[in-house]
Amino acid sequence: xxxxxxxxxxxxxxxxxxxxxxxxxxxxxxxxxxxxxxxxxxxxxxxxxxxxxxxxxxxxxxxxxxxxxxxxxxxxxxxxxxxxxxxxxxxxxxxxxxxxxxxxxxxxxxxxxxxxxxxxxxxxxxxxxxxxxxxxxxxxxxxxxxxxxxxxxxxxxxxxxxxxxxxxxxxxxxxxxxxxxxxxxxxxxxxxxxxxxxxxxxxxxxxxxxxxxxxxxxxxxxxxxxxxxxxxxxxxxxxxxxxxxxxxxxxxxxxxxxxxxxxxxxxxxxxxxxxxxxxxxxxxxxxxxxxxxxxxxxxxxxxxxxxxxxxxxxxxxxxxxxxxxxxxxxxxxxxxxxxxxxxxxxxxxxxxxxxxxxxxxxxxxxxxxxxxxx
Amino acid sequence: xxxxxxxxxxxxxxxxxxxxxxxxxxxxxxxxxxxxxxxxxxxxxxxxxxxxxxxxxxxxxxxxxxxxxxxxxxxxxxxxxxxxxxxxxxxxxxxxxxxxxxxxxxxxxxxxxxxxxxxxxxxxxxxxxxxxxxxxxxxxxxxxxxxxxxxxxxxxxxxxxxxxxxxxxxxxxxxxxxxxxxxxxxxxxxxxxxxxxxxxxxxxxxxxxxxxxxxxxxxxxxxxxxxxxxxxxxxxxxxxxxxxxxxxxxxx
Numbered sequence: 001x002x003x004x005x006x007x008x009x010x011x012x013x014x015x016x017x018x019x020x021x022x023x024x025x026x027x028x029x030x031x032x033x034x035x036x037x038x039x040x041x042x043x044x045x046x047x048x049x050x051x052x053x054x055x056x057x058x059x060x061x062x063x064x065x066x067x068x069x070x071x072x073x074x075x076x077x078x079x080x081x082x083x084x085x086x087x088x089x090x091x092x093x094x095x096x097x098x099x100x101x102x103x104x105x106x107x108x109x110x111x112x113x114x115x116x117x118x119x120x121x122x123x124x125x126x127x128x129x130x131x132x133x134x135x136x137x138x139x140x141x142x143x144x145x146x147x148x149x150x151x152x153x154x155x156x157x158x159x160x161x162x163x164x165x166x167x168x169x170x171x172x173x174x175x176x177x178x179x180x181x182x183x184x185x186x187x188x189x190x191x192x193x194x195x196x197x198x199x200x201x202x203x204x205x206x207x208x209x210x211x212x213x214x215x216x217x218x219x220x221x222x223x224x225x226x227x228x229x230x231x232x233x234x235x236x237x238x239x240x241x242x243x244x245x246x247x248x249x250x251x252x253x254x255x256x257x258x259x260x261x262x263x264x265x266x267x268x269x270x271x272x273x274x275x276x277x278x279x280x281x282x283x284x285x286x287x288x289x290x291x292x293x294x295x296x297x298x299x300x301x302x303x304x305x306x307x308x309x310x311x312x313x314x315x316x317x318x319x320x321x322x323x324x325x326x327x328x329x330x331x332x333x334x335x336x337x338x339x340x341x342x343x344x345x346x347x348x349x350x351x352x353x354x355x356x357x358x359x360x361x362x363x364x365x366x367x368x369x370x371x372x373x374x
Numbered sequence: 375x376x377x378x379x380x381x382x383x384x385x386x387x388x389x390x391x392x393x394x395x396x397x398x399x400x401x402x403x404x405x406x407x408x409x410x411x412x413x414x415x416x417x418x419x420x421x422x423x424x425x426x427x428x429x430x431x432x433x434x435x436x437x438x439x440x441x442x443x444x445x446x447x448x449x450x451x452x453x454x455x456x457x458x459x460x461x462x463x464x465x466x467x468x469x470x471x472x473x474x475x476x477x478x479x480x481x482x483x484x485x486x487x488x489x490x491x492x493x494x495x496x497x498x499x500x501x502x503x504x505x506x507x508x509x510x511x512x513x514x515x516x517x518x519x520x521x522x523x524x525x526x527x528x529x530x531x532x533x534x535x536x537x538x539x540x541x542x543x544x545x546x547x548x549x550x551x552x553x554x555x556x557x558x559x560x561x562x563x564x565x566x567x568x569x570x571x572x573x574x575x576x577x578x579x580x581x582x583x584x585x586x587x588x589x590x591x592x593x594x595x596x597x598x599x600x601x602x603x604x605x606x607x608x609x610x611x612x613x614x615x616x617x618x619x620x621x622x623x624x625x626x
Contacts, residue, residue, distance in 0.1 A: 200548035268549030
């Protein structure tokens with residue numbers, strides 16, 4: 001694998017003669033019909049040319065591009081560029097074919113994953129790069145097949161959380177389901193299917209809002225309470241959403257987890273105590289203001305959550321702002337490490353919720369800038 | 375007869391060695407040793423222990439940490455020069471794991487720790503050693519917005535520190551979980567940043583930071599990272615080799 005890729009990389013820039021560009025669409029398509037007779041550079045140029053020169057919905061072009069995407073003997077640049085080209089000329093009639101090709105990639109990853117280290121010819125990394133490229137594009141053009149699209153994202157999310165463990169794909173696919181422009185009920189169904197399969201995953205962002213309505217809450221309660229049976233993994237994902245939304249129904253079960261012995265040794269007591277606090281601090285909602293104003297847990301993201309939640313629950317923006325400004329009074333040095341970290345988070349949350357306006361930055365004490373990570 | 379037997383036997387024994395000596399197989403290159411100092415970062419609670427899955431800091435066991443270092447050495451040929459990453463050893467030949475408590479790990483709610491605070495409190499707080507590769511095994515050090523696996527940083531253009539790597543246990547905020555993943559090569563990816571002394575690549579690399587357009591290499595942005603580093607004149611492999619051979623810091 002190492003040799004294959006490094007040699008391919010060395011050859012790639014050297015093997016592009018000045019006249020490697022296909023002269024016409026027919027010539028480019030001909031190259032894709034016989035990919036074994038062309039170099040990597042020629043194939044890359046050809047798939048790009050086909051993407052530029054074809055009309056949307058060109059059946060032959062799409063068929064050949066999808067063949068390149070599926071071909072586990074082709075190098076990653078050819079397959080990823082074929083995907084980009086295909087998405088560029090995709091029409092409604094071919095959306096399901098593209099999704100089928102990507103489902104084939106899923107199977108290829110499953111097939112090649114376990115021996116990717118030992119097998120020099122494994123196409124695992126090339127297949128992974130196709131998935132990565134697709135997630136960068138997240139093509140809305142596949143919308144005519146929302147069920148196929150969302151089911152693919154669901155399967156990728158579950159596989160990444162449970163098997164592939166790439167770290168980025170699961171959360172990204174989950175967020176992508178939440179953000180698709182399709183019916184809320186459809187999205188919620190797929191999100192709950194992922195939640196049900198991955199008890200440890202704690203969603204954030206747009207998904208939380210979708211999972212906070214009555215229907216989702218009811219399903220999440222079942223997931224959490226069922227997970228407390230002996231031999232099951234505690235469903236922290238469901239508990240985290242129910243706690244954010246102040247669901248008092250699960251409070252006795254959470255308390256029992258802390259107080260009673262058997263599960264305590266394996267449970268994450270810190271997190272369960274946090275859930276109990278999250279529920280308690282919302283009843284009544286004004287307790288959120290007390291916490292925001294306080295000096296408790298200065299470096300915890302709990303204050304960012306409390307500010308956001310107070311706004312969601314309809315507390316007046318002025319009250320929230322006063323509580324926030326009261327909390328900030330303790331910071332007198334721009335070099336205070338905690339304030340350097342928390343200021344941007346609190347400011348962003350305050351602006352996002354309308355607690356502060358975009359010109360209210362000056363109301364918060366100044367802080368030095370932190371570092372950035374590439 | 376006995377003498378003849380001995381001669382035959384001697385010939386049988388020595389012939390393969392002689393033949394081997396005449397073959398053109400290159401002598402094995404000595405490995406350039408890169409000394410490693412391992413730090414394990416716990417929360418400032420007093421009850422955190424190696425491998426405890428409820429830690430707010432690092433949840434890895436000593437064995438899991440060793441798995442990462444072993445994998446790095448097993449795959450070190452990707453760097454194009456024979457290197458060995460060698461952690462400090464105790465009398466029993468086990469890795470010395472330097473425990474450090476990070477007061478910036480939140481003790482309430484999410485355990486996500488801001489990288490700025492981690493660097494200020496841990497790395498710049500006297501827990502960094504010159505002329506070694508400092509690797510910090512952390513819990514969940516990550517900026518807002520994504521679940522970072524790790525990073526290799528040089529906070530030090532002002533401070534004079536060399537690059538170092540921090541590597542999370544990958545449990546993020548998923549309670550009691552920890553994920554040891556060797557097959558996506560994220561650890562090797564970070565070591566490549568360290569050996570290249572680069573956080574981002576700059577031109578001619580693409581705006582996403584790491585990889586030349588259309589190619590694959592170990593610095594590919596998202597895991598799984600292919601085990602490949604460009605080689606040849608002027609390549610990254612040559613840069614790594616030159617640094618290790620010539621710059622003196624990691625001379626054998």
